[in-house]
Structures are given as structure tokens and as C-alpha cells.
Amino acid sequence: MRSHRYSLGLALAATLLSGAAFAEDLVIYQDWSSPAEVKALNVLKSAAEKKGINWVDITIPHDTGSNVTLLNLVTGGTPPNVFSENNPAVYMDLEKMGLGRTLTGLFKDLGAVDHFPAVVTKVITIDGEIRKIPLGIQIDGMVYYNKAVAAKAGVDPEKWTSLDAMFADFDKVKAAGFIPLALGAQQWQVGYLTHALVATLGGADYFTEIYGPEPKAEALDSPVLKDAFTWLRKFQQAADPGSVNRDWNMTTNTVISGQALMQIHGDWMKGEWRAAGKEAGKDFGCAQIPGAKAVVVSVDSWGLLGGQPEAKDKAELDFASVVVDPVVNADFAAAKGATPVRADAPTDKLDVCSQGVLDILKDPTHQVQNPHSMVDPDWQASIWEVAFNFWSSPSMTVDEAIASMKSNYDTIVK
Amino acid sequence: MTETSSPPAGTVMFPRPKKRIRGRSIAILVFLTMAALFFCIPLYVLVTTSFKTMDQIREGAIFSLPEVWTFEAWRYAWDEACSGITCEGLKRGFVNSLEILFPSLIASIAISAVTGYALALWSVRWAGGFLFLLFLCAFVPFQIIMYPLIVITVNMGIYGSIWAVAFIHTVLAMPVLTLIFRNYYKDIPPDIIKAAVMDNGSFWRIFIEIILPMSGNILIVVLIMQITSIWNDYLIGVTFGGLGAQPMTVNLANMVTVTTGTVSYNVNMAAALQTAIPPLVIYFVLGKFFVEGIAAGAVKG
Numbered sequence: 001m002r003s004h005r006y007s008l009g010l011a012l013a014a015t016l017l018s019g020a021a022f023a024e025d026l027v028i029y030q031d032w033s034s035p036a037e038v039k040a041l042n043v044l045k046s047a048a049e050k051k052g053i054n055w056v057d058i059t060i061p062h063d064t065g066s067n068v069t070l071l072n073l074v075t076g077g078t079p080p081n082v083f084s085e086n087n088p089a090v091y092m093d094l095e096k097m098g099l100g101r102t103l104t105g106l107f108k109d110l111g112a113v114d115h116f117p118a119v120v121t122k123v124i125t126i127d128g129e130i131r132k133i134p135l136g137i138q139i140d141g142m143v144y145y146n147k148a149v150a151a152k153a154g155v156d157p158e159k160w161t162s163l164d165a166m167f168a169d170f171d172k173v174k175a176a177g178f179i180p181l182a183l184g185a186q187q188w189q190v191g192y193l194t195h196a197l198v199a200t201l202g203g204a205d206y207f208t209e210i211y212g213p214e215p216k217a218e219a220l221d222s223p224v225l226k227d228a229f230t231w232l233r234k235f236q237q238a239a240d241p242g243s244v245n246r247d248w249n250m251t252t253n254t255v256i257s258g259q260a261l262m263q264i265h266g267d268w269m270k271g272e273w274r275a276a277g278k279e280a281g282k283d284f285g286c287a288q289i290p291g292a293k294a295v296v297v298s299v300d301s302w303g304l305l306g307g308q309p310e311a312k313d314k315a316e317l318d319f320a321s322v323v324v325d326p327v328v329n330a331d332f333a334a335a336k337g338a339t340p341v342r343a344d345a346p347t348d349k350l351d352v353c354s355q356g357v358l359d360i361l362k363d364p365t366h367q368v369q370n371p372h373s374m375v376d377p378d379w380q381a382s383i384w385e386v387a388f389n390f391w392s393s394p395s396m397t398v399d400e401a402i403a404s405m406k407s408n409y410d411t412i413v414k
Numbered sequence: 415m416t417e418t419s420s421p422p423a424g425t426v427m428f429p430r431p432k433k434r435i436r437g438r439s440i441a442i443l444v445f446l447t448m449a450a451l452f453f454c455i456p457l458y459v460l461v462t463t464s465f466k467t468m469d470q471i472r473e474g475a476i477f478s479l480p481e482v483w484t485f486e487a488w489r490y491a492w493d494e495a496c497s498g499i500t501c502e503g504l505k506r507g508f509v510n511s512l513e514i515l516f517p518s519l520i521a522s523i524a525i526s527a528v529t530g531y532a533l534a535l536w537s538v539r540w541a542g543g544f545l546f547l548l549f550l551c552a553f554v555p556f557q558i559i560m561y562p563l564i565v566i567t568v569n570m571g572i573y574g575s576i577w578a579v580a581f582i583h584t585v586l587a588m589p590v591l592t593l594i595f596r597n598y599y600k601d602i603p604p605d606i607i608k609a610a611v612m613d614n615g616s617f618w619r620i621f622i623e624i625i626l627p628m629s630g631n632i633l634i635v636v637l638i639m640q641i642t643s644i645w646n647d648y649l650i651g652v653t654f655g656g657l658g659a660q661p662m663t664v665n666l667a668n669m670v671t672v673t674t675g676t677v678s679y680n681v682n683m684a685a686a687l688q689t690a691i692p693p694l695v696i697y698f699v700l701g702k703f704f705v706e707g708i709a710a711g712a713v714k715g
Contacts, residue, residue: 031668
């Protein structure tokens with residue numbers, strides 16, 4: 001293993017040997033490349049440099065599923081020190097190879113754990129130990145609306161207290177000549193909307209019965225699921241014809257350009273608004289899905305490579321403590337347009353939407369984690385498929401959708 | 415086929431088949447136009463979008479022409495676009511791709527040409543079995559042997575460098591290329607070789623002075639095949655490139671693949687075009703020879 005590491009590319013080998021006395025290299029494997037993301041990464045980079053860490057970047061796009069490239073790099077003897085990865089199974093694989101690194105002690109010493117919202121702690125904990133560094137928070141289903149359009153149509157999305165109230169206003173919006181609801185009908189977007197609806201209607205406990213590590217068969221018989229699919233059908237009927245297979249980015253642009261009133265999607269939508277030069281609270285507003293019993297939280301999180309020499313290990317831990325530092329984390333979140341992972345982060349640089357999210361997350365019972373960080377990937381994939389089939393074939397009934405979920409349950413979970 | 419107006423040989427029979435042909439050719443034309451549109455419309459969107467500003471793209475009319483033609487997206491994609499925290503644009507990947515291309519090209523073509531020559535024109539022990547093995551290897555998907563190949567390159571000490579990528583390209587191209595060369599050379603009359611041997615020609619001398627000058631067409635075919643496949647490869651580059659030796663395609667994928675980030679469609683389109691242009695240029699320059707080479711191969715073997 002050791003000798004392999006020295007047989008890396010020349011640049012790395014040279015810096016390893018010559019620069020060791022001054023700065024420790026950390027190979028950081030992630031896949032963010034859009035301007036706001038890079039700006040946020042640079043916040044971390046410059047904070048890490050102050051601790052004597054030299055950031056060596058390796059960027060390869062990877063999905064949230066199985067991370068082949070990470071394991072290839074490990075096999076190749078050039079594993080990254082820090083890597084973006086959500087899937088708990090990967091962390092367990094690394095643990096088995098002796099390359100796991102736990103952070104429970106470090107974060108306790110830093111006093112960070114007490115300030116993480118409940119759901120963040122859940123996401124970063126795998127098998128009883130903290131194994132991930134949380135970077136930022138995103139909410140999977142939020143309402144982002146164009147304030148000018150809302151004013152013209154005479155509606156106020158922030159006043160809606162239920163989905164019924166929201167749909168009741170749609171006629172007004174249509175009468176004013178706007179599309180009420182912009183959606184991008186791709187499988188993952190419909191999948192995200194589905195789990196956001198389950199959380200909205202069922203709350204945290206019910207959500208865990210469907211999307212938790214151990215899904216329950218009884219949960220599939222619950223009226224909540226019927227409700228969720230009934231609403232999903234209403235959403236589908238409210239969507240404009242252009243929604244078929246549309247990227248969420250293009251969908252956001254229809255709201256930005258004033259063709260549609262609003263979009264329900266993850267709050268990373270904010271990135272497109274900001275890239276178009278719009279300001280939260282002035283040009284666009286945001287709210288949780290009306291009447292939500294719980295919101296689904298995605299936590300961007302990175303892991304550390306264990307089994308390292310002492311100096312490297314220290315640099316890795318330094319990096320982790322930099323990331324969860326309240327000030328650095330707030331700056332990072334502000335640059336990316338995300339919400340900080342610490343409730344005690346200074347809020348002066350945050351926009352109203354991120355501040356709103358921090359307020360929502362004050363209630364520990366009102367939040368659940370994104371299914372990716374806990375559920376069996378096969379089960380989740382099957383739910384996505386059912387939801388998307390349901391969405392794409394208007395003749396499919398709610399009962400048929402639930403029946404096919406049940407038969408999938410029998411094959412996959414049992 | 416089409417110049418039929420002037421010949422005096424025209425009989426009464428002539429106009430009828432001509433009419434029939436015309437009807438059919440209209441159908442063919444319509445079909446070809448549709449097929450061409452099928453490819454040209456996305457290309458049109460690709461090209462026009464790359465010259466638009468993001469403000470115009472947000473309006474949503476994807477078929478409209480740019481209001482202001484700007485090279486900004488092209489410059490940004492080449493020079494500034496970020497792939498992770500490194501914001502050097504595509505040019506970094508372009509250089510890597512070139513560095514991967516040349517060694518892979520030279521090694522794969524040189525080795526397979528010589529092997530094909532030996533198998534076709536010299537009596538090699540086990541040649542039949544060897545050919546059969548090569549034939550089988552040509553059908554093994556890369557993904558299946560990816561892991562062992564990683565371990566091999568690690569043991570060779572080249573994993574994560576340009577040499578690893580070039581080495582894998584060479585190895586993987588070997589079966590097909592050797593078969594192509596072998597089939598091309600096997601139709602050279604053995605008398606030529608026999609005569610050359612009588613004239614005291616050695617294995618190498620015959621190859622260089624007699625066989626190579628006869629291989630122009632097939633070399634062009636193989637050259638184009640290899641340039642296209644090496645340049646367009648993503649999986650080998652991403653798997654064996656490790657740090658800093660990743661080809662342009664990986665660079666491109668980093669730029670355009672976003673899940674929760676914003677998308678600069680104009681920059682993405684410009685970047686995609688920049689990545690696609692080099693093999694296209696090669697194809698246009700050498701395309702004539704390519705068709706000739708394919709035809710020669712087809713007639714011969």
C-alpha cells in the first residue's frame with residue numbers, strides 16, 4: 001500500500017516528499033464544478049490553507065449510488081484523503097478494509113455535535129459512530145416562487161397552510177395567464193417530489209416506515225400513502241406540457257422568466273435564481289411545502305480516509321474541524337446558497353431562505369433525512385420507478401401504484 | 415446513373431422505368447431529409463446555444479438564433495471553466511488527451527501491424543490457436559477485466575499516469591487491430607515473400623521495405639478508428655487516469671454533470687463541441703482514404 005502511494009503521478013510524489021515539512025497534501029475527491037459550488041469550495045480551501053493543508057483536487061462526476069471510482073482509486077493504491085460520499089455502505093466497505101475513520105471524538109471535543117440539527121447527526125452517523133463531515137443542508141422539497149408573478153396573480157404562497165389552499169389558488173394564477181406550477185418530470189425529480197410529499201403528509205415517523213433502513217409492510221396499507229399518490233396525480237395534472245423530461249434548471253428558468261408562478265423542488269433551485277442575478281426575498285420567495293408535517297433534509301457530506309500516517313491523519317482531522325467551524329461553515333453555505341449545518345452559525349451573511357430553513361430545523365420532530373442516506377438503494381429505486389410510471393401513465397390508479405409497491409416490497413425487502 | 419437526357423439509344427421502354435425511379439427517389443429523398451434532420455436539429459441547437467448568452471437561454475426558446483452572437487462561452491469553456499476547484503477550462507484535458515493519443519496510437523498500430531504480418535505471412539507455431547484466442551478477446555467487454563487491469567497497472571507502477579491510460583488503450587485495441595492487419599496481409603501473394611526471402615530479406619526488412627509500402631489504405635483505416643476511439647474514450651481515462659492524467663472527455667463530464675448545481679448550457683455546448691471537433695477534423699481530412707481503405711479491405715477479404 002505504502003509503496004503504491006509513492007508511485008503516484010510525479011507532481012504528487014514531489015510534493016509529498018518536499019512539501020511535507022510545511023504543508024500536508026490532502027487529496028480531495030468531489031464532483032462540484034458549477035460556479036457557486038466552486039466559490040464555496042474555495043472558502044474551505046483558503047480556511048484549510050491557514051491550517052497548513054494543501055488541497056489537491058480530483059474531480060470525477062459520481063452518482064449517489066455505488067461509487068465505483070472511489071473503490072477503483074482505493075484498489076489502485078491512490079485513495080483520496082477526503083471524498084464526497086453519501087452512501088453508508090461505502091463507509092462500511094472502507095471500514096472493512098481498515099480505511100474507515102471515525103469522527104465522533106473530534107466533533108464531541110469541538111462541541112459541534114450539540115449544535116448540529118438532529119437530522120444532521122443522524123445522517124453523519126453510521127453504525128453508531130460519526131463517519132461523515134457535514135458540509136451544508138438542502139431541503140428536498142421547497143416552494144420557490146416568482147414574487148412579481150405572485151403579485152400580478154394576487155396570491156401569496158407564504159400564506160398557504162395546506163396543499164388544498166395551494167391548489168385552490170391555482171385558478172387565479174391561470175386566469176392571470178401564468179402556469180401555476182412548474183415541474184420537471186424526470187424520474188429522479190418525481191422520486192424526490194414523492195418522498196417530499198410522503199414527509200409532508202405523513203410526518204417523520206411515517207416517513208421512516210417507508211424510507212427508513214427497515215421499511216414496514218403495514219405502512220404500505222396506510223391511507224397516507226394513498227393521499228401522497230393522489231396528490232402526486234394532482235401535481236401531474238397541474239404540470240405544464242413542457243415538463244416532460246425537463247431538467248430542473250430549465251424548469252427554474254421558466255419561473256425566473258415569469259412564465260410560471262412557482263416550482264416545487266430541492267432548494268438548490270436557489271442557485272439558478274442567484275446565477276440569474278435575482279435576490280431572495282426581493283425577486284423570489286420561498287416556503288416549505290404548504291402544511292408540511294416534516295421536511296426532507298439532504299446533507300452534503302464527505303468522508304475521511306482512515307489508516308493514514310500520523311501527520312496525514314492530523315491534517316484530515318484539521319480539515320474536518322475547519323469545515324464544521326461555525327464561521328467557515330456559514331461562509332461556505334452563503335457562497336453555495338445552502339444552509340449551514342450548525343444552528344449556531346452566524347446568520348448575517350445568509351439570505352432569508354437559508355434563515356427560514358434554520359428556523360424550520362429548530363424543531364427536531366419536523367425533519368427527516370434524505371432516503372439516500374439510510375434506505376436500501378434497490379427499494380428506493382423501485383419506489384422511484386413506481387412513482388414515475390404512475391406520473392407518466394395518467395390512467396394508472398392510486399391502488400395500482402400501491403399494489404406494485406407491495407409486490408416490489410415482497411421481492412426486495414422481505 | 416442520372417445523366418440520361420442526351421443518349422440517342424433511348425427507346426420506348428426508357429421513360430417508364432425512369433418515372434418509377436423518380437417516384438422512388440422522392441421517397442428516398444424524403445427519408446434522407448428526415449434522417450438528416452434527425453441529426454441536424456440537435457446539432458443546430460448545440461451550435462446556436464453555444465453562441466447565446468445565458469440570459470437569452472433562460473427565456474427558453476431553444477430554436478431561436480442568438481440575439482447577440484458571442485464567443486464568450488467558447489472562451490470560457492476553453493480557458494476558465496471549473497472542473498472541481500481547478501478552473502483552467504478544457505485546455506488542460508486537451509493536452510492530456512493529446513499526450514495519451516500519441517503513445518497509444520504509435521504503440522497499438524506498430525505492434526498489431528507486425529503481429530498481423532507475422533501471423534499472415536510467416537509460419538508461426540500455434541498460429542491458428544492464437545488467432546482464435548485473439549478473436550475471443552475481441553469480444554471480452556472491458557468492464558469485466560477492469561479490476562484486474564487496475565491491479566496490473568499498479569504493479570507496473572504506472573497507475574494514475576498518462577502511461578497507464580496509453581498502455582490500456584494499446585492492450586485493448588490489440589485483438590481487433592491484429593485481426594484487421596492479419597486479414598489484410600493474408601491476401602498478399604506468398605510468392606512475393608518467398609522471392610524476398612530468396613533475395614536474402616529478413617523478417618524486418620521485408621516488413622519495412624515491402625509490406626509497409628503496400629499498407630497505406632489499411633493504415634489510414636486503423637488510424638482513424640484508433641484516433642476516434644481513443645479520443646472519445648471516457649471509461650479508460652476515468653479509471654486509469656487517477657490524479658491529473660484525465661483526458662478531455664473526463665474534463666468535459668466534470669463540467670457538464672451537475673445534480674444540484676447550476677447549469678451554464680452555453681458553456682456546456684461549447685465544451686462539447688470543442689471535445690468533438692478533433693476527431694471530426696481527422697475524419698474530414700482523411701475521410702476519402704478511409705472509404706477507399708474500407709473498400710479495399712472489403713474486396714480483398
